[in-house]
């Protein structure tokens with residue numbers, strides 16, 4: 001069995017067990033996002049052949065190169081990296097999802113630039129990144145800021161506001177991991193109620209904490225190294 005196959009089976013096994021332990025209903029599935037940043041096209045192709053369709057990238061130019069190499073029309077491309085405002089014009093028309101919208105200005109630009117012929121009628125799915133552990137060096141809206149920003153973001157015409165994303169402070173303690181994910185879930189519930197929204201996506205959980213994230217309701221988990229091995233470059 002190939003290394004890729006082994007890793008893919010192992011992650012899917014962990015997800016299946018976590019789903020069972022959390023007693024989530026069948027109508028709240030979890031999506032495995034394969035984070036392929038700093039891995040070559042060949043690695044993506046190998047996972048594609050095993051059935052994987054959702055891939056996450058963090059660097060715009062690198063991602064655009066891979067999209068050019070890809071013969072597959074059914075890959076769903078997610079942008080999950082930090083966003084400089086001069087990059088939104090390349091992100092808006094080329095991705096299906098952006099998880100890392102961390103300021104109002106970026107949301108405005110993504111909406112304004114989602115206007116090519118092919119994308120005009122398909123809103124860009126976005127998640128708002130929340131600095132859930134309140135780390136000064138980390139990007140993301142604070143839990144206060146989000147209540148004012150979202151009032152405008154929800155009106156932007158070419159975006160579809162799908163949910164929230166967070167990268168909590170790393171911890172090895174399951175109880176601590178769960179606390180941050182629970183806070184994100186409750187924040188989404190509050191925002192949905194207050195603004196009458198139907199956000200349905202919690203992008204949370206990585207290789208070391210996917211069990212805690214699934215227990216707290218993750219809908220997309222973002223896995224890189226545990227699927228692809230160490231990054232190639």
Ligand SMILES: *Cc1c(COP(=O)(O)O)cnc(C)c1O
Pocket residue numbers: 035037058080081167206207222223224225226
């Ligand atoms: C790189 C990255 C991941 C995946 O990290 P690994 O440690 O390789 O599993 C997940 N989420 C975000 C936002 C990332 O930048």
